[in-house]
Amino acid sequence: MTRLNVLQIFSRYLHYGGEEGSVFRIGDALQARHNLEYFINSSEELTRGNLLRKFTVPLRAFYNYPILKTLDKYQKIGRFDCWQIHNVFPSISPGAYSLAFKLGIPIIHYLHNYKLGCANGFMFHHGKENRDCIHGNFWPAIRDRTWHDSFAHTAVMGGILAYSRSRLKVLDRITRWIAISQAQKDIHVQMGIPSDRIDVVPHFLKTTPGVSPPPFPANGHGLFVGRLSPEKGVDRLLHAWTKISPDRKLVIMGDGPEMEPLKALTIKLNLKNVVFTGFLARNAQAEVWKETAFSIVPSIWQEPFGMVVLEAWAKARPVVAHSIGALPEIIRDGEDGFLADPNAPEALSTALERAFSNTTDLRQMGLTGLNRLNSDYNKLTWLDRIDDVYRKAGLL
Structure with a gap:
């Protein structure tokens, strides 16, 4: 070949x-x-x-x-x-x-991402989805300072993107x-x-042959893994967690610009069962996964894929996620995870309650996810x- x-x-x-x-x-x-x-x-x-x-x-x-x-x-x-x-x-x-x-x-x-149609690449800013620049006019991005919250930075990036699309015609010539x-x-x-x-x-995602995923815990916690930034929807997750039994723990593993505001929100909501780990080395992450019942992806932007889903499946853990972007393409609701409508206020807490309701089903769903990872991804x-x-x- x-x-x-x-x-x-x-x-x-x-x-x-x-x-x-x-x-x-x-x-x-x-x-x-x-x-x-x-x-x-x-x-x-x-x-x-x-x-x-x-x-x-x-x-x-x-x-x-x-x-x-x-x-x-x-x-x-x-x-x-x-x-x-x-x-x-x-x-x-x-x-x-x-x-x-x-x-x-x-x-x-x-x-x-979506860089050729959005100055910041996310089509998301100031807490909501925005497709104003999708057709190549980047003035709305400059007006709203969507890149680094800076007029100057956004003007430069908007100009570069407009030049790439209108002058170089990259959309047609690649x-x-x-x-x-x-x-x-x-x-x-x-x-x-x-x-x-x-x-x-x-x-x-490559798995290691002969290496078994961690055993499923008897009373595991929910886990968010990722960058703490607005589009990841962790604030939504915290609000949803107020509906969950106080004896159920949520672990938030990662760091980012929203760390302190999210900690403040946790205090405001009087959530005693939420733990922020910050960034963890790989061996420390493995210890967290051992006590995890399922992973949570509460994204509120158009996730282009969602590697975090495959990473959870590699540990034989199902995923609770908002049904947005590529996530409903990957996750099969009720088979290897649970999907929640991001536009329905109570949907995420309902999905979390479904996940916690039957440990036996969760264990099997995690194994189904692992099998799909090995066969399809x-x-x-x-x-x-x-x-x-x-x-x-x-x-x-």
């Missing part, structure tokens, strides 16, 4: 997140069938330096000449068959698209797009990407789907 030479391109964000983890997980898996190298830059490098260099940040965010010169050299030396782009904003710049078009290099573009769920694909079709150029390739299936994308791009 032909081994492609693939250059994986990624502009790191200021803070590590799930997207960055996915980039390296994808790269590691690809090397089983193809030759892969990375071209990585970061937002931190873009802003580093003296005052004059910082003054030129907006210009370099549009076209980062030094970085693109290096990228050009990479291509001449590596002779890559395609560029697999994950993110170029802001440090690599949309000039990477221009360079690929100029050199005639096919682009396989991985979609992790060879193939990879969406990680059908829900994410549907939104990008609304943005203007031709439907027949977007392939849906869900993420995978495994590395081999993912590799076959990626190769199908490469074939459609004329690379195989």
Whole structure:
């Protein structure tokens, strides 16, 4: 079988997140069938330096000449068959698209969020979903300061995105797009990407053969794992937990900008059965999972996928989640988890009560999730789907 030479391109964000983890997980898996190298830059490098260099940040965010010169050299030396782009904003710049078009290099573009139709990539700000910029007009984002809560930052990002869409025509000129769920694909079709150029390739999670998940606890707790930010809906979860018996514990594992406001809300709601762990090392996380009955995903934004679901299934734990974004594509209500309508005030607490009502069912649902992970979201299936994308791009 032909081994492609693939250059994986990624502009790191200021803070590590799930997207960055996915980039390296994808790269590691690809090397089983193809030759892969990375071209990585970061937002931190873009802003580093003296005052004059910082003054030129907006210009370099549009076209980062030094970085693109290096990228050009990479291509001449590596002779890559395609560029697999994950993110170029802001440090690599949309000039990477221009360079690929100029050199005639096919682009396989991985979609992790909604950046090409939203300055902050979430289509969510100030506590609610917002699709004002989905068709390429970013003035509403600038007006509402949706990126870093800054007029200047949002103006630069909005300008870059408008330039990418209207001048570079990236929506029409990218060879193939990879969406990680059908829900994410549907939104990008609304943005203007031709439907027949977007392939849906869900993420995978590799389990270790012969390693059993932790035994199911007799009186386990509910667990939230993730970044504590507004779109994750942890405030909704806390309000729902007021309806749960006081002897049932909720563990919130993670850190983020909402940590202190959420702790304050816990006190205000007089919740004595909620524990915030902050960030935990992997071995400490394993101890928390041992006492977990189910995982909770109370997101209130259009989740593009939801790796946290696969991570729970890997531990043979079912998931209680809002039915939003890709989550209802992954979770089968009553089989491997419970779904709650995010628009119904009592739905989440009802789903939590269902989860706590029968430990025997929870144990079986967790095993069902583990089986689905191994059958539907495994590395081999993912590799076959990626190769199908490469074939459609004329690379195989």
